[in-house]
Amino acid sequence: MFELKYAITAGxxxxxxxxxxxxxxxxxxxxxxxxxxxxxxxxxLNPQTTILxxxxxxxVFSGLLAAVALLMMIAPKNLISSVVGTDDxxxxxxxxxxxxxxNGDSVAMFADITKIKDxxxxxxxYTGKDTVFIVKDAITSGQAFSELKTYMAERQGKxxxxxx
Numbered sequence: 001m002f003e004l005k006y007a008i009t010a011g012x013x014x015x016x017x018x019x020x021x022x023x024x025x026x027x028x029x030x031x032x033x034x035x036x037x038x039x040x041x042x043x044x045l046n047p048q049t050t051i052l053x054x055x056x057x058x059x060v061f062s063g064l065l066a067a068v069a070l071l072m073m074i075a076p077k078n079l080i081s082s083v084v085g086t087d088d089x090x091x092x093x094x095x096x097x098x099x100x101x102x103n104g105d106s107v108a109m110f111a112d113i114t115k116i117k118d119x120x121x122x123x124x125x126y127t128g129k130d131t132v133f134i135v136k137d138a139i140t141s142g143q144a145f146s147e148l149k150t151y152m153a154e155r156q157g158k159x160x161x162x163x164x
Contacts, residue, residue, distance in 0.1 A: 001096040002148050006138035010086040013078075016124060016132065021076045028069035035062030083107050083133045093135070095148065100125070100133060108133060110155040118149060125152065 035058050042055025084091065084102050094101045099109035108127045117124040123135040135152070137145040 001094060001141065002139060002143055002151065003141035004093040004095070004136070004138045005090055005140050006093070006136040007088050007090050008082055008084060008086050008134050008136075009088060012122075012134055013080065013082050013086055013132075016134070017076065017079050020079045021072060024079075025069050025073050028065055028072070032062045032066035032069060035059075035065065038062075080130050080132050083127055083131050095135070095152065100135075110152075110158055113152070113156045116149075116152055116156050123149060123152065125156070 039055045039057075039059035039062055042051050042058065046052050084107060091102050092104075098106070099112070100107045108125065112127045113125045114128070115126045117126075121137050125133045125135060127133055135148070139145060139148060
């Protein structure tokens with residue numbers, strides 16, 4: 001059993017949203033740049049009318065994708081939200097065979113955790129497509145954070161039944 005004490009702030013969730021938005025920006029923008037290059041080559045070479053038309057269509061859609069990528073960085077949307085409230089109050093987190101419990105209330109069972117991302121000083125446990133629980137390196141029960149990472153990674157997505 002791991003016991004932790006820390007606060008999940010709005011800044012923590014904002015930082016994760018920023019990382020996710022930057023990932024999608026880079027992905028969309030790279031595809032848009034490749035599409036623009038292919039479209040320009042198709043228009044400039046102009047071997048046939050069909051290739052010219054396809055090149056113009058690729059240019060238009062690549063330009064739109066580049067605009068969408070830029071708009072995503074200018075006006076970011078909250079791509080993820082926290083399972084628990086984000087404030088400066090310290091949470092008492094217990095991670096054991098039953099899952100994650102915060103202040104005595106069950107937040108997530110290991111079967112609900114779809115993926116865990118390791119961010120060196122904290123873990124991001126996805127409990128749905130856009131809901132996360134942040135596990136910081138603030139263990140009060142004496143174990144190492146690497147043990148907690150291994151413990152959670154082994155159990156994510158599994159329904160564990162203990163036999164007596």
